[in-house]
Amino acid sequence: MPQSHPPKGFNTRSPFYSPKVLHKVLIFLDYLVSIQAADIKDLFRLAFASTMVSYSNYSYEPSLGRRVSAGKSEFLDGLVGEVIARKLTEFSEDIRWFQAHKPQKETEIKVIEASFFEYEKYLAAGSIDLIITSPPYLNNYHYNRNTRPHLYWLDFVEQPGDFKNLEHANFGKYWQTVREQARLDLDFCLPNSDLPQKLELLRAQKPEKGIYGGNGWANYAAAYFNDCYKFVSGIYYALKPGGSALVVIGNSILQGILMPTDQYLGAIAQKVGLELVGIDIPRATRVGNSIIQSDVRTVKAKKSHQLYEAIVELRKV
Numbered sequence: 572m573p574q575s576h577p578p579k580g581f582n583t584r585s586p587f588y589s590p591k592v593l594h595k596v597l598i599f600l601d602y603l604v605s606i607q608a609a610d611i612k613d614l615f616r617l618a619f620a621s622t623m624v625s626y627s628n629y630s631y632e633p634s635l636g637r638r639v640s641a642g643k644s645e646f647l648d649g650l651v652g653e654v655i656a657r658k659l660t661e662f663s664e665d666i667r668w669f670q671a672h673k674p675q676k677e678t679e680i681k682v683i684e685a686s687f688f689e690y691e692k693y694l695a696a697g698s699i700d701l702i703i704t705s706p707p708y709l710n711n712y713h714y715n716r717n718t719r720p721h722l723y724w725l726d727f728v729e730q731p732g733d734f735k736n737l738e739h740a741n742f743g744k745y746w747q748t749v750r751e752q753a754r755l756d757l758d759f760c761l762p763n764s765d766l767p768q769k770l771e772l773l774r775a776q777k778p779e780k781g782i783y784g785g786n787g788w789a790n791y792a793a794a795y796f797n798d799c800y801k802f803v804s805g806i807y808y809a810l811k812p813g814g815s816a817l818v819v820i821g822n823s824i825l826q827g828i829l830m831p832t833d834q835y836l837g838a839i840a841q842k843v844g845l846e847l848v849g850i851d852i853p854r855a856t857r858v859g860n861s862i863i864q865s866d867v868r869t870v871k872a873k874k875s876h877q878l879y880e881a882i883v884e885l886r887k888v
């Protein structure tokens with residue numbers, strides 16, 4: 572019998588794991604306890620984290636929801652240990668590749684477990700050659716909700732209150748948090764851009780829908796672009812003169828209105844003194860998310876509106 576237990580505070584509408592699967596997961600967690608080397612233990616935890624939803628009764632559609640709601644059958648039994656072992660094999664192949672290709676020069680690798688917005692605490696001004704990053708998109712993808720299983724099962728949180736700090740530190744605010752506020756505006760000006768007008772257009776949509784109407788979405792977008800401003804200010808601060816940043820970001824459609832987030836980010840970056848070297852679009856189609864697909868919350872996106880993914884290239888001169 573397994574000694575481990577499912578995390579106490581983790582409640583779901585229907586059981587996250589079917590009984591047979593749960594038994595296997597708990598046996599795996601028992602095994603985890605027996606691993607002495609902390610870095611090896613972390614790899615096992617990561618292998619569990621990256622597979623744990625695949626044998627659960629939930630799936631990403633792309634938000635986390637019950638399999639049955641997406642027309643899929645419940646996951647009653649199946650391989651667990653084998654799936655985790657396969658993932659570990661992939662890790663070991665990556666590690667082997669890295670060891671064969673690692674730079675000759677001894678390099679120090681540091682993982683900073685903090686919000687990017689704390690950059691001044693961890694990074695010296697003008698110290699970074701290259702930034703490669705991808706902030707959240709303007710699609711209200713709820714990282715806290717979508718990673719709830721991982722956060723609970725890996726002991727990062729124990730109760731709902733533990734999410735507060737994460738929510739506060741998140742890039743942008745969740746729509747659910749700002750939709751009831753009277754009015755949230757940009758806290759910077761952007762003279763050569765139509766962003767302020769776009770926000771007004773968005774704000775004017777469906778006032779009869781109250782908190783589900785345009786004002787809530789305009790608040791959400793304004794909070795997002797305010798964080799874009801803080802984000803590019805951080806990039807400016809951290810980069811060496813001549814240093815570059817490559818920012819992967821997707822465009823969005825809110826209430827049927829196209830938001831070229833990549834272009835707005837580029838304009839905001841120029842505002843803080845960065846050079847906009849260019850915007851590349853390596854991926855011209857992207858699967859939409861709940862925002863455009865939901866018929867409750869939004870009007871249908873116009874056919875001509877296309878979601879894409881862009882790389883915004885910035886340089887500090």
Ligand SMILES: C[S@@+](CC[C@H](N)C(=O)[O-])C[C@H]1O[C@@H](n2cnc3c(N)ncnc32)[C@H](O)[C@@H]1O
Pocket residue numbers: 685686687688705706707708714740741742
């Ligand atoms: C578009 S995803 C990029 C994912 C990444 N490319 C990857 O493959 O894991 C945006 C990520 O930014 C993270 N994030 C949100 N707010 C952040 C913050 N203030 N500091 C650092 N990361 C943040 C989210 O949790 C999410 O993992």
